[in-house]
Amino acid sequence: MTSSVQPVTKPTREKSRGIFTALPAAIWLAIFFVLPLLIVFIMSFMSTGRGGRAVMPLTIENYVDVFDRFISVVQRSLWIGLLTTLVCLLVGYPLAFFISTRKSAGMRNLSLFLIILPFWTNFLVRTYALQTILGNDGTINGFLQSIGLISEPIAFLNTPEAVIIGLVYGFLPFMVLPIYASVERFDFRYVEAAHDLGANDLWAFIRIVFPMTLPGVIAGFILVFIPAIGTFVTSDLLGGTRGLMIGNLIQQQFRNNQPLGSALSIVLMGMVMIALLIYIRYGDQENS
Amino acid sequence: MPPIDVELRNVIKEFPARRNETPVRAVDDVSLQIDDGEFFALLGPSGCGKTTTLRMIAGFEETTYGEILIRGKAVQHVPPFHRPVNTVFQDYALFPHMTVLQNVMFGLEMEGVKRAEARTRAIQALELVRLPKAIDRKPRQLSGGQQQRVALARALVKKPTVLLLDEPLGALDLKLRKEMQFELKTMQRNLGITFIFVTHDQEEAMTMADRIAVMDQGKVLQVGTPEEIYETPATQFVADFIGETNFIRGNVLSSNGKYITVKLDETTTMKAVSDQPVADNQEVLIALRPEKINVFAAKGTIQYDEGSSESTEDYKKALLRDPNINLMRAKVLQDVYIGTDTRYSLDIPGNQDIVARVQNFGLRSDTYFTSGQEINIFWNAENARVLTK
Ligand SMILES: Nc1ncnc2c1ncn2[C@@H]1O[C@H](COP(=O)(O)OP(=O)(O)OP(=O)(O)O)[C@@H](O)[C@H]1O
Ligand SMILES: [Mg+2]
Numbered sequence: 001m002t003s004s005v006q007p008v009t010k011p012t013r014e015k016s017r018g019i020f021t022a023l024p025a026a027i028w029l030a031i032f033f034v035l036p037l038l039i040v041f042i043m044s045f046m047s048t049g050r051g052g053r054a055v056m057p058l059t060i061e062n063y064v065d066v067f068d069r070f071i072s073v074v075q076r077s078l079w080i081g082l083l084t085t086l087v088c089l090l091v092g093y094p095l096a097f098f099i100s101t102r103k104s105a106g107m108r109n110l111s112l113f114l115i116i117l118p119f120w121t122n123f124l125v126r127t128y129a130l131q132t133i134l135g136n137d138g139t140i141n142g143f144l145q146s147i148g149l150i151s152e153p154i155a156f157l158n159t160p161e162a163v164i165i166g167l168v169y170g171f172l173p174f175m176v177l178p179i180y181a182s183v184e185r186f187d188f189r190y191v192e193a194a195h196d197l198g199a200n201d202l203w204a205f206i207r208i209v210f211p212m213t214l215p216g217v218i219a220g221f222i223l224v225f226i227p228a229i230g231t232f233v234t235s236d237l238l239g240g241t242r243g244l245m246i247g248n249l250i251q252q253q254f255r256n257n258q259p260l261g262s263a264l265s266i267v268l269m270g271m272v273m274i275a276l277l278i279y280i281r282y283g284d285q286e287n288s
Numbered sequence: 289m290p291p292i293d294v295e296l297r298n299v300i301k302e303f304p305a306r307r308n309e310t311p312v313r314a315v316d317d318v319s320l321q322i323d324d325g326e327f328f329a330l331l332g333p334s335g336c337g338k339t340t341t342l343r344m345i346a347g348f349e350e351t352t353y354g355e356i357l358i359r360g361k362a363v364q365h366v367p368p369f370h371r372p373v374n375t376v377f378q379d380y381a382l383f384p385h386m387t388v389l390q391n392v393m394f395g396l397e398m399e400g401v402k403r404a405e406a407r408t409r410a411i412q413a414l415e416l417v418r419l420p421k422a423i424d425r426k427p428r429q430l431s432g433g434q435q436q437r438v439a440l441a442r443a444l445v446k447k448p449t450v451l452l453l454d455e456p457l458g459a460l461d462l463k464l465r466k467e468m469q470f471e472l473k474t475m476q477r478n479l480g481i482t483f484i485f486v487t488h489d490q491e492e493a494m495t496m497a498d499r500i501a502v503m504d505q506g507k508v509l510q511v512g513t514p515e516e517i518y519e520t521p522a523t524q525f526v527a528d529f530i531g532e533t534n535f536i537r538g539n540v541l542s543s544n545g546k547y548i549t550v551k552l553d554e555t556t557t558m559k560a561v562s563d564q565p566v567a568d569n570q571e572v573l574i575a576l577r578p579e580k581i582n583v584f585a586a587k588g589t590i591q592y593d594e595g596s597s598e599s600t601e602d603y604k605k606a607l608l609r610d611p612n613i614n615l616m617r618a619k620v621l622q623d624v625y626i627g628t629d630t631r632y633s634l635d636i637p638g639n640q641d642i643v644a645r646v647q648n649f650g651l652r653s654d655t656y657f658t659s660g661q662e663i664n665i666f667w668n669a670e671n672a673r674v675l676t677k
Pocket of ligand 2: 338339340454
């Protein structure tokens with residue numbers, strides 16, 4: 001977790017030797033990452049042939065298509081991704097703060113263990129479980145009906161909100177862990193210094209604690225936002241058509257229109273890149 | 289008499305016990321009165337409770353018992369951000385994500401001072417500590433001495449009634465330390481702010497402070513001016529901690545007011561001063577500073593600078609006319625030449641070893657004694673003080 005916040009600087013001697021030791025990895029990346037990426041990029045500028053295959057000539061029609069027909073899905077993906085990240089932050093920051101300020105190490109480790117515990121179950125299984133919980137005759141509706149609060153089940157499922165619930169549930173640990181690491185490293189004597197200079201707890205948090213733990217926040221933001229906008233399992237199982245996201249489109253289009261699928265992939269990647277650029281710009285400044 | 293700025297009344301600080309341990313009494317019944325505009329030093333060895341005392345004044349720690357008053361107002365229930373007190377922390381605690389200027393402005397912004405005015409005042413404070421050029425740098429781009437100045441400016445800009453400094457020079461090298469000692473002292477005089485200065489360096493405390501409180505194991509052993517502390521140490525610990533001291537053991541033979549006569553062995557007695565009444569035959573410990581001891585040859589003549597000379601016997605007689613002079617024989621065990629002074633280890637009656645520091649006047653051969661030599665030593669009884677335990 002920390003390595004995503006703090007770049008590892010190696011001594012120079014290791015750097016020069018690194019060129020050779022990095023060679024296998026570089027070849028691996030070239031074959032399985034750069035090359036496919038290149039293919040997808042080129043395909044996104046090709047025309048659609050029979051059976052959805054990519055054929056010549058080159059065109060920008062696919063991108064026009066993305067922004068014409070699917071712009072609402074792109075927007076929804078961004079929106080769901082951002083909301084998910086925001087909710088994770090609002091829930092995750094206090095949680096991480098609480099855990100890392102526990103005095104007893106046992107308590108901290110136990111809490112972290114509980115945070116990571118859901119990972120022991122397959123993500124798909126957990127999403128199906130959520131489906132059962134949120135469904136019309138699921139746990140929540142059943143409970144609300146049994147205590148007589150509602151007579152008709154509330155349609156939780158197949159909404160963007162259900163997707164957000166699923167994503168927050170799935171990705172919360174990715175927000176909590178980097179923030180935990182940041183708060184853990186934070187020296188609370190700075191809070192004393194702030195108090196000394198006349199800041200109350202709120203101001204000390206706004207001006208000192210939060211800015212100094214921002215690297216963790218930004219790392220968490222990236223770690224949640226990137227998988228969240230690209231998700232297709234969660235949106236597929238919990239979102240239905242109203243919760244359709246760009247990931248689902250890509251999955252569909254690669255079956256019947258490869259160039260359009262490629263263009264959608266490139267757009268998604270563009271959004272991820274923008275997020276990463278923001279991270280590089282702001283996330284790494286302060287790791288003193 | 290200047291008004292009292294900070295007062296501690298029977299302050300106790302106990303840290304709760306950890307498993308299988310007794311509670312730590314970091315500060316044990318400390319009472320202090322610190323005057324307005326005073327440079328007050330808390331001096332003591334590591335772990336004696338200096339920082340804890342300071343933190344209670346700042347409001348970071350609660351007192352277990354007792355009262356703290358600032359300008360006559362009890363402050364136990366006042367949070368640190370409402371106390372008219374600012375701190376220069378030992379490791380400075382400059383905010384790493386802010387520039388120097390932002391660091392100094394922070395305290396003013398918290399008071400609600402307008403940005404433009406805060407900026408002006410912050411720059412003034414940085415000029416005061418002679419660091420106006422580095423305002424846009426981050427703390428980690430500064431040297432230790434510069435960081436120290438920023439910490440000082442950040443606290444002073446708030447115009448506190450009292451400035452608390454916790455070993456602020458501890459991280460600096462010796463030369464810079466001396467410079468800053470001088471600067472701090474000058475600044476304190478000019479600003480007229482009360483300084484409470486924590487240090488474990490007795491020389492630093494002596495150089496800078498108007499008054500010193502010597503602490504050990506949570507207790508204040510003595511409060512006084514550097515001169516009082518040095519010349520009339522109250523306890524063995526104080527005498528030992530401040531400068532170098534000889535401890536001479538003896539039994540009280542008789543006493544006459546503050547003067548007492550002490551027996552060192554069957555044939556030798558000495559006079560000393562005691563602030564407290566002592567009983568006959570009581571064993572006492574007498575402190576005597578090495579530089580208060582004078583030496584001269586056991587026989588022969590004494591040469592004076594002007595060229596005259598005197599026999600040692602005449603010289604002895606002249607000395608003994610003063611009833612307060614203690615004169616006795618001693619044997620040089622070791623002589624160490626250290627430039628300005630010579631340090632003699634001496635064996636005196638009663639099988640006790642003491643150290644004398646003699647300034648090297650004139651030519652070395654005239655005043656220098658070597659190990660094995662029998663010599664005369666003397667000192668004024670006023671300089672030999674009975675210690676309370
Ligand atoms: N938070 C705490 N919990 C428990 N014990 C503490 C705590 N803070 C200080 N102590 C103990 O109180 C005693 C006094 O500590 P303090 O830090 O005041 O000493 P000091 O005189 O400042 O020493 P130094 O010169 O090393 O800074 C020490 O024995 C220390 O172990
Ligand atoms: Mg300390």
